[in-house]
Amino acid sequence: xxxxxxxxxxxTPAQRASEEQPAQKKPxxxxxxxxxxxxxxxxSRKGAAKASEKASGxxxxxxxxxxxxxxxxxxxxxxxxxxALATPLDLLLADAGTGxxxxxxxxxxxxxxxAGLARHPGKVVRRTTGLAAELTRVGLxxxxxxxxxxxxxxxxxxWARNPLFKRxxxxxxxxxxxxxxxxxxxxxxxxxxxxxxxxxxxxxEAAAPSNNxxxxxxxxxxxxxxxxxxxxxxxxxxxRDFATPPRVPSMVEADAFEVGKDIAVTPGAVVFRTDxxxxxxxxxxxxxxxxxxxxxxPPTINKYYVIDLAEQRSxxxxxxxxxxxxxxxxxxxxxxxxxxxxxxxxxxxxxxxMSACEDISRQDRTAxxxxxxxxxxxxxxxxxxxxxxxxxxxxxxxxxVTVLDxxxxxxxxxxxxxxxxxxxxxxxxxxxxxxGRTLAEIFAWLRPNDLIWNYWVxxxxxxxxxxxxxxxYWNADPVRMSAAMHxxxxxxxxRNALVEPDAxxxxxxxxxxxxxxxxxxxVAGIADHLCKWESCYQTTQLLGGDTKFVLSTxxxxxxxxxxxxxxxxxxxxxxxxxxxxxxxxxADAAEWLDRAVKVxxxxxxxxxGWLAERTGEERAKPRRLGNxxxxxxxxxxxxxxxxx
Amino acid sequence: MTAEPPQGxxxxxxxxxxxxxxxxxxxxxxxxxxxxxVRPGVGSYASKPPLLxxxxxxxxxxxxxxxVDQLHPDRGLVRFDVPGIGGSALPPTPYPIAAxxxxxxxxxxxxxxxxxxVFGLSWGGGLAQQLAVQSPRKVHRVVLVATGxxxxxxxxxxxxxxxxxxxxxxxDPEYAARVAPEIYGGSMRTDPERGxxxxxxxxxSGPKRGYYYQLAAMAGWTSLPxxxxxxxxxxxxxxxxxxxxxxxxxxxxxxxxxxxRLHLYHGGHLGILTEADELAPVIDxxxxxxxxxxxxx
Numbered sequence: 001x002x003x004x005x006x007x008x009x010x011x012t013p014a015q016r017a018s019e020e021q022p023a024q025k026k027p028x029x030x031x032x033x034x035x036x037x038x039x040x041x042x043x044s045r046k047g048a049a050k051a052s053e054k055a056s057g058x059x060x061x062x063x064x065x066x067x068x069x070x071x072x073x074x075x076x077x078x079x080x081x082x083x084a085l086a087t088p089l090d091l092l093l094a095d096a097g098t099g100x101x102x103x104x105x106x107x108x109x110x111x112x113x114x115a116g117l118a119r120h121p122g123k124v125v126r127r128t129t130g131l132a133a134e135l136t137r138v139g140l141x142x143x144x145x146x147x148x149x150x151x152x153x154x155x156x157x158x159w160a161r162n163p164l165f166k167r168x169x170x171x172x173x174x175x176x177x178x179x180x181x182x183x184x185x186x187x188x189x190x191x192x193x194x195x196x197x198x199x200x201x202x203x204x205e206a207a208a209p210s211n212n213x214x215x216x217x218x219x220x221x222x223x224x225x226x227x228x229x230x231x232x233x234x235x236x237x238x239x240r241d242f243a244t245p246p247r248v249p250s251m252v253e254a255d256a257f258e259v260g261k262d263i264a265v266t267p268g269a270v271v272f273r274t275d276x277x278x279x280x281x282x283x284x285x286x287x288x289x290x291x292x293x294x295x296x297x298p299p300t301i302n303k304y305y306v307i308d309l310a311e312q313r314s315x316x317x318x319x320x321x322x323x324x325x326x327x328x329x330x331x332x333x334x335x336x337x338x339x340x341x342x343x344x345x346x347x348x349x350x351x352x353x354m355s356a357c358e359d360i361s362r363q364d365r366t367a368x369x370x371x372x373x374x375x376x377x378x379x380x381x382x383x384x385x386x387x388x389x390x391x392x393x394x395x396x397x398x399x400x401v402t403v404l405d406x407x408x409x410x411x412x413x414x415x416x417x418x419x420x421x422x423x424x425x426x427x428x429x430x431x432x433x434x435x436g437r438t439l440a441e442i443f444a445w446l447r448p449n450d451l452i453w454n455y456w457v458x459x460x461x462x463x464x465x466x467x468x469x470x471x472x473y474w475n476a477d478p479v480r481m482s483a484a485m486h487x488x489x490x491x492x493x494x495r496n497a498l499v500e501p502d503a504x505x506x507x508x509x510x511x512x513x514x515x516x517x518x519x520x521x522x523v524a525g526i527a528d529h530l531c532k533w534e535s536c537y538q539t540t541q542l543l544g545g546d547t548k549f550v551l552s553t554x555x556x557x558x559x560x561x562x563x564x565x566x567x568x569x570x571x572x573x574x575x576x577x578x579x580x581x582x583x584x585x586x587a588d589a590a591e592w593l594d595r596a597v598k599v600x601x602x603x604x605x606x607x608x609g610w611l612a613e614r615t616g617e618e619r620a621k622p623r624r625l626g627n628x629x630x631x632x633x634x635x636x637x638x639x640x641x642x643x644x
Numbered sequence: 645m646t647a648e649p650p651q652g653x654x655x656x657x658x659x660x661x662x663x664x665x666x667x668x669x670x671x672x673x674x675x676x677x678x679x680x681x682v683r684p685g686v687g688s689y690a691s692k693p694p695l696l697x698x699x700x701x702x703x704x705x706x707x708x709x710x711x712v713d714q715l716h717p718d719r720g721l722v723r724f725d726v727p728g729i730g731g732s733a734l735p736p737t738p739y740p741i742a743a744x745x746x747x748x749x750x751x752x753x754x755x756x757x758x759x760x761x762v763f764g765l766s767w768g769g770g771l772a773q774q775l776a777v778q779s780p781r782k783v784h785r786v787v788l789v790a791t792g793x794x795x796x797x798x799x800x801x802x803x804x805x806x807x808x809x810x811x812x813x814x815x816d817p818e819y820a821a822r823v824a825p826e827i828y829g830g831s832m833r834t835d836p837e838r839g840x841x842x843x844x845x846x847x848x849s850g851p852k853r854g855y856y857y858q859l860a861a862m863a864g865w866t867s868l869p870x871x872x873x874x875x876x877x878x879x880x881x882x883x884x885x886x887x888x889x890x891x892x893x894x895x896x897x898x899x900x901x902x903x904x905r906l907h908l909y910h911g912g913h914l915g916i917l918t919e920a921d922e923l924a925p926v927i928d929x930x931x932x933x934x935x936x937x938x939x940x941x
Contacts, residue, residue: 240675243736254733255672335848336815639668642679643731643848 102420103445106199109192116186123185131178138170145170153210153453158217165217168209176204198446205448211456219461230463237459246440249455249466252476256468259477260637263470264305266317268326268636271626272356275332276341276349278638279356282316282326284621289325291616292395293361296328297350297374300485301436303477303641304330306560307371309470313563315604322608324615325622327357327366329374333643334482336432342484343377347506350381354393360627365395367615371560372531373489375402379498379513379543380506386515396614397516397545398607400523401556403531404498404513405538421490428483436478447529471557477644499542514544521610523550523603525559526572537592540585548573548610549585550603551596564602571603572596666712666721670731673751678724679731681705682755683712685720693759693784694720695931696752698768698775702811702855704730704848708765710917714924719931722755724748728854738860745774749782761931763787765916766888767858770794773867776874786878787927789916790886792893794866800888808888811855829885830912831919842917871900878904879930881923883911905930 106113117124137143141163147154158165183197209215213223213231222230241250257263268282296316298304307315307328319326329349334341350368357366370378379399385391428434444451458464466472481489497503502510520543524536533551540547551572552559562569574584574596586592599606626632666683685694695715697708705723712721725732726744739747748771752760761784764772769791776783792798799805804827807813813820813827817840824832824839832839878901882894891908898906907926909915916923 240736244734254675254677258670258672260667260669333848337817635667642668642670644677644679644733 103442104199104202106196109188109195112188112192113183113186113196116188117182120185120187124182127178127181127185131174134174134178135171138167138174141167143170143174145173147173153208153449153457156216156218162217165209165215168215172207172209176207179204202445202448205453208453211453211461213461216457216461219457222462226463230461233463234460237463241459245435246437246444246478248441248444248452249459250476251451251455252466252468252472257470257473259303259305259641263310263473264308264637264641265311266308266314266320266636269625269632270330270634270636270638271360271630271632272353273633273638274349274352275338276345277332277353278330278633278640279353280328280330280636280638281360281625281632282320282328282636283625284325285317285320286323287621288618289323289621290612291361291619292363292365292367292614293325293327293357294319294367294369294611294615295350295353295357296326297353297368297370297378298329298331299372299374300331300346300377301373301439301479301481303474303479304328305637305641306471306474306557308637309474309561312565313470313561315560318563318604319608319611322612323618324608324611325361327353327360329353330638330640331479332640333479334433334485335480339429339432339483341482343380343488343506345482346377346485347381347384350378351507356630358393360630361622363616365393365616367396367398367611368394369398369400370402371400372402372556375399376404376489376492376498377506379404379516380504380511382516382518383511383513384507384509386517387509387512391516391518394518395616396521396611397518397543398521398523398611399539400560401525401528401531401536402522402539403535404542405535406493406496407499407535407538418494421494425483425487425490428481428486432483434481434483434486436480440476440478471561475557479643499538513542516543517545518543519545519614520547521550521607522547523552523559523607525552525555527554528556528559530556534589537585537589540592541587547585549592550606551593552603562602562604564605566602569602570598570600571606572598573603573606668731671751671754673754674747676727676735676747677733678727678751679705680725680751680755681721681723683719683721685718687718689716689718689720692720693761694722694757695761695763696748696757696775697721697723698748698762698764698771699723699726699729700765701767701808701858702729702814706730706848707842707917710842710920711924714920716928716932719928722752722757722760724751725848726854726858728851728857730848732854734851734854735857738857741770741774741861741865742778744861745771745778748775749779752782758782759784761785761787763789763927764791765789766791766913767862770862770865770867773871773874774865776876776878777867777870780875783876785931786874786876787881787930788878788894788897789881790883790889790894790913791897792889793868793871793897794862795864796866796868798890798892798896800890804887809859811852814855827887828913829887830883830910830915832912832914833885838918839914842914868900871897872902874901874903876903877930877933877935879907879927880904881907881909881916881926883913883915884908885911886913886915888913 134143134145138145147159147169154169159169160166179200180197183193183200186193186196188196210218213219219230237250241247266282268280270278271281272279296304296307298307308317311317316326316328331346332338354366354368358364368378368382370376378397379402382391382394382397385393455466459466492498492504495503498511498513501512501514504511520539522536522539522543524531524533526533528536537549537551540549552562553568553570554562572593574592584595586595665686666681668679668681670677671680672678684690685692697705697712699705699708704725708723712723715721727739727747728734752758759782762772762775764770764787766789769788772786772788772791773793776786800808807823807827813823820840821836824836828839878898880894880898880901882889882891884891894906894908898904909919909923911919
């Protein structure tokens with residue numbers, strides 16, 4: 001984690017290259033190449049604020065645009081839902097203890113920003129005169145400014161045809177562009193630049209005329225139509241939403257779905273329960289199943305059912321129907337009494353779950369599938385097994401949207417400093433846990449256009465109920481994180497400890513990921529703005545086995561929830577390295593992307609094929625769930641999933 | 645969905661073990677999402693009204709498990725977390741007990757139960773009394789355990805009330821073990837760890853604010869004036885060593901409710917949970933009595 005205020009980001013590519021030649025056995029490339037970084041900086045300066053638009057390099061940018069063109073026609077809900085997601089660690093760390101307000105305090109970055117502007121007075125003058133000229137053109141009606149084609153806020157005809165609204169909009173666009181331009185002019189270092197850009201984007205987006213009931217033609221029309229009923233209804237919603245945390249507009253009605261009724265419905269039973277988790281065994285749906293069970297380790301910072309949404313949208317169901325024996329951990333939602341649950345607690349839990357899977361399926365191996373933060377812990381557990389000579393208990397390792405190498409893992413790490421990290425662990429320590437609802441607030445402010453203003457207009461100004469969308473329901477069902485886990489995660493992120501062999505420990509053994517020689521299947525989402533795919537890609541450089549990397553379309557969650565049958569879905573992959581690490585996974589992510597082959601369809605199918613090769617022979621399905629020592633305790637989805 | 649029935653055998657010789665019939669689910673009633681545990685009645689109980697269990701203050705539905713395990717296995721049961729407790733969402737504003745009572749009947753209606761029996765323990769006993777008087781046609785029989793008549797009752801000692809005024813005992817196991825004998829009495833005096841375990845291990849914690857909402861709901865509420873209006877057959881139970889609810893309270897309730905009978909037991913505030921094996925049959929016997937009076941049409 002170099003992106004801190006104390007340790008500014010490395011200055012020059014050359015310098016970085018010289019610094020980045022550690023005496024390591026393996027070619028651990030920790031960053032995409034300097035050229036890509038520069039390109040990325042350039043593209044972001046064009047004001048493409050949308051993370052999904054941010055080309056991560058010249059090469060990948062083209063590919064990304066290519067893939068995006070195919071993705072564009074996806075539903076609007078899908079788009080916004082893909083932005084609602086599990087939380088990246090750095091973010092947790094940065095402000096979860098203290099709430100979202102901190103983020104809006106520019107602090108030292110603000111001073112640097114002002115100083116940066118003072119250093120470039122010429123640029124500032126040019127920027128200001130340019131703005132004045134543009135505003136004059138706007139006033140005269142000669143401006144050609146128009147909102148981006150994809151911008152859903154200004155689709156109303158009045159924005160283009162009504163002179164008054166048109167001028168309002170163009171004036172806003174001119175001012176917004178100038179404000180964002182100032183950040184470019186200040187020529188800040190990476191961390192400060194990201195931080196100030198975040199604040200500026202938020203201000204600009206909050207000021208949009210579409211958020212103002214008196215300036216938004218759509219709202220004015222509706223007020224006329226309903227005689228102000230929309231504002232009464234919207235006011236009611238506003239009071240309801242802001243009475244209880246998270247104090248952000250609700251993205252989904254509380255009763256839009258019911259867990260166990262229309263989501264998390266794949267049949268199965270809880271066969272094992274401890275204080276920390278419930279282990280769900282899913283009922284086989286094929287006459288024959290593979291011998292080796294698959295154990296899913298979901299994120300600890302969300303409910304597990306993101307992988308078991310509605311029928312046909314459930315990864316679990318897909319696995320079961322492809323003939324796998326599926327087990328899934330459902331983490332308990334910890335509260336103040338569980339403040340001391342740390343990495344070791346969760347690591348131990350995974351080991352217990354593995355033992356239960358082995359016992360029930362009468363096998364001595366399990367295939368592990370870790371997701372997001374669950375993937376992080378699972379990776380460490382694998383390293384522990386490697387260290388204790390038990391790695392043969394893992395038949396195959398799959399990892400989805402997980403960042404093990406935190407180096408510059410996107411905007412969130414730029415916002416993280418040692419100081420704020422320490423402050424927030426202190427805060428969670430006092431409270432005993434980190435509240436998921438605070439995270440939801442922080443989260444929403446990371447993508448205000450999609451997650452706040454969009455709903456602001458829809459819920460409060462138009463008085464509509466938000467659309468029922470399962471991913472958003474899941475996202476609005478937050479969990480807590482125990483203080484010790486928060487501390488441990490934070491420590492990992494700050495030190496970027498998983499990259500260095502033996503820098504982190506779990507269950508009293510040092511973690512060296514290169515000892516994990518199990519075959520691995522690593523999935524990332526190309527538009528994932530939180531676990532950037534380049535960061536996920538670095539996992540291929542860390543693990544010591546034959547690793548197949550797969551790059552799916554869409555973002556953090558939509559990449560996970562990627563059922564077959566979507567004609568738009570595709571993924572990119574390259575042949576894996578035949579057991580020799582690095583053979584086909586070059587150190588540089590952009591280079592990998594150049595070589596990758598695009599495959600139509602969902603990676604789910606590709607993955608089940610990959611799993612089938614590694615989960616043993618087929619045998620008749622088990623006659624019952626659980627066994628004598630693990631009697632079924634309750635039907636899936638179990639009880640822990642209902643804890644709020 | 646090819647869901648196999650949770651019990652019995654499915655088509656091709658699968659022997660699926662009968663699972664525990666309690667199904668925990670989330671239900672949203674009037675905009676508030678609540679965690680509910682439902683055990684449908686079977687056999688001769690399938691057509692009888694289910695028993696709604698109203699819990700003590702600040703604890704989630706798991707805390708009632710010792711009693712549930714001892715009640716007749718075929719009886720239909722409904723347990724729920726009061727909004728703001730355990731797995732239920734915090735309501736946007738504090739609520740009066742009457743509003744909660746009406747919300748609970750809406751919850752039962754959503755579950756498809758027009759008539760039901762009510763069991764109330766401690767704080768839940770207040771809710772049960774309110775339910776009985778507010779929905780006389782829906783509530784069939786009433787069981788009140790270790791509960792009082794609200795703010796007009798013979799109070800506990802100030803020290804006990806002080807301990808009760810915060811949710812700390814549900815959150816801090818050492819503290820719970822320390823205060824358990826003093827506030828719960830009965831077998832807790834000899835075995836305080838058990839009290840801590842009962843409250844601490846079992847409950848799923850909600851926000852502190854939920855507990856204070858519960859306290860606030862009972863502030864200023866009393867059932868004393870309307871106890872005479874209760875039409876339902878009522879069983880009043882209480883412990884003779886209950887620091888929170890001195891035994892005179894259940895006696896008073898039994899005297900004032902027209903169709904009440906009293907069952908005093910040796911034990912403390914949580915006797916119904918710690919000595920469930922002895923007390924659950926009393927409840928079962930009462931609920932299974934034939935109705936002697938004609939029901940209101």
